[in-house]
Amino acid sequence: MGSVRRRVCQKVGLESAISICLLTALFLIGLGIFIKQSDYDMSRFGIGTIPAGLSSQQLDVNREEKPVLGSLVSAGFKPLSEAEIYNPENLYEKINGKAPLYLESGFVELFTQRFISDTDESLWMELFVYDMTAIKNAFSVYSVQKRADVELLPSMQFAYKTSNGLYFVHGKYYIELVGSAESAELLGAMGQVMQNISSNLRIDKDAKIDKLALFPEEDLVLGSTKLYLTNAFGFEGLTDTFIARYKFGDEIITAFLSQKDSAAEAITVFENYYKFLLDNGGKELPTTNPKIRFVDFYGTLEIVSVAGPFVFGIHEAENPQLAAKVQKRLINKLLESTETPQK
C-alpha cells in the first residue's frame, strides 16, 4: 500500500506541476495581450487616444471641468447651434484633415458652439475651446497655426486677432473665435468672450512656458516664438523645439532651442541633426569647437550646437554675421539663465 501511495503522490505532484506551468503560461499570454491591447496606438488608424502621461483619472477630472460655452458669450448673442464636444476619436468629424495636428499635441477634448447676433443674422461666430492637456501643447498648436501680419493682443500672453477672428491660449486651452464676417461688432463681441474666458474659465495659473525666457530679447520679433513638439525642420529627432525670429533691418534670423532630458541625449540629437543636414545636401564648414557645427545648406547657414541638455542654433540664415551675432547672444543668455543648465 505504501509504494502505491508514494507512486500516486509522485503522479499527483507531477500533474500539479505541469498544471501550474500551463496555467502560468496562459496567465502570462493573457497578461501580454491585455498590456498590448490596452496600449495600442489608435492614431495609426486616424483615431486619437488619451495622451501619453494622462491617466483616465486625470481625464475624468478634465471632464468635470467642461467649459459651459453659453455662459462665456456676451449679451447680444444667442446660441445658433447646440454645444458639441469632440474627443480624440471623433475630432476628425469636426476639423477633418487638421485633426492630426491636435492629436499629436496632447488634445483631449474640443468644446464648440456657434452664436448669432440678436440683431443681424449675418453676424455669427463659432467658439472652439481645445483642451490640450498642458499650456505647452496649447501654445504649440497656437503658434504653428499663427497667421502672419496679425494684431497681437496685449491683454493675454499669447493672443492675436485677424479681421474676422480671435485666437489665444488660456492655460491648457487653445481657443479660437471665428466670425462669419469682417465686422467690428463681431470682433467686439469676441473680445468680450475672451475676457469672460480669462475671468471665468478655471486654469492652473502657475503653469508657464519657461523655455521662452531663454531666448535673448534684443531684436526679437514680438510674437514670433513657436513650438514644434515633433519633427522640427523636417528632422524627427528634433522634438520640443522652440524657435524665435530676430529682425535686423530687412533681414530675419531664426534661432532654435530644444532641451533634452540629459546632456548625453542632447549630444546624440546634436550629432544626429548634424548628420541629417549633411545627408540632405548640406556641406560641412570648418569649426574649431566640437560642440558647434556649421553647415552650408543650399546657400544658407545652419549652426548646430550643444551645451548641457540644450541643442540650439540658427536655422537657414542668409547672413552669416547676423547668424553668429544671434548665436552668441543665445549662448550668453543660456549661460546667464543657468551656469549648468539642467531641466
Add this chain to the structure above:
Amino acid sequence: MTEQRNYDLDRREFLSRLSKAGIAVAGCGVASYLLYDAKGPRPGVRAEDLVTLADFSVPQKDGQTISIVQGSDRVETVDKAIELLGGIKRFVKKDETVAIKPNVAFASPPMLGATAHPQLVAEVVQLCYKGGAKQVLVTDNPINDPASCFTLSGIGKAVSQAGAKVVLPKDHLFKHTTLAGGKLIKNWPIFYEPFAKVDKLIGIAPLKHHHRAGASMTMKNWYGLLGGRRNVFHQDINTIIAELAMMVKPTLVILDATYVMMTNGPTGGSVSDLKRANTLIASTDCVAADSYGCSLLELTVSDLPYLAKAEKAGAGTTDYQSLKPKLAVIS
C-alpha cells in the same frame, strides 16, 4: 482508500474512461467540422450587391481638356473657362440630369474659403440649365452636420434659388463598392444613390492647403463620396486620393483659385489664411487641373505624391502643358 479507488484502474474502468474521452474528442471534431467555414470571413456585402459609379466623362477633344482663366469675378471666369472647353453644351445635353458635387465639407462661411463658393456653384447650376439639363442635383457628404454645412456655407440657398435640388446624405443613399485594382477602396460604403441615375457629374472645389494631404483640390473633393469611418484613410492619404481619381470619372471639374487658402487648411478659420490668386481652372482631367493648381499653392507636382500615383493609374496627366491649356484673362 479513496486514492486506491481513483488510480488502481481495472480493465473495465479503463475502457470506460477511454471510450468517454474518445467520444468527447470525436464530438469536438464533428462540431468543428460542422462549424468550419472553408471560405473564411466574407465581406459585409455580397459581391453581386457591390456597385460601381458610372463613367460620366465626355469624349476628349484635342486642346480642349483644360482652361485657365484669370479674373476676380467667379461668374465671369467660370463662364469663360467652360466656353474655352467648347461650351456647356459639350458637357450637358438636353433633358439630362446633372449632379454637382461641390466641396461643402464644413459649416463655415463662404468668406473663409473652406468650401466651394455659393456664387460659383449657383452659376454652374444655371449653366447646366442653359445647356438643356432637365434637373440639377447638388450634393455632398460633409463631415460636419450636412444641413448646417449647406446652410452656413451659403450653398444651399444659392443653388436652390438657381433651381437645383439639394440632396443631403442619408444612410440609405450609401452602397458598397470595390475599386478594381484598388488597395484601399474595397467593399467600402460610398455616397452612391444621388449619382446612380444622373447623366453627368461636375465637381467644384476651392483650392486649399491641407494639413495632411498638402493640398485639397478637385481629386480630394471626391473624398466626400466616401462613407463609413473614412478618416482611417488619412493614414494613406496619397493612395486614397489617387484611388478616388480612379473611381470617379467626372464630366468636368472646376478648381476655384479666386482665393487660395495658403495655410491652416483644410478648415482655415481666418481670412488671413487666404491669398487672392484670381484664377479659375476648368478641366475634364482632374490630375491636370490639380497639377496646375498646386503651383498656386507654391508647391510642385512632386510635393503631392498622389498626383503621380493617379497619373500612373491612368486617371490623367500631371503634364498639363502637354494638353495645351486654353488661357484667358478677364480684366
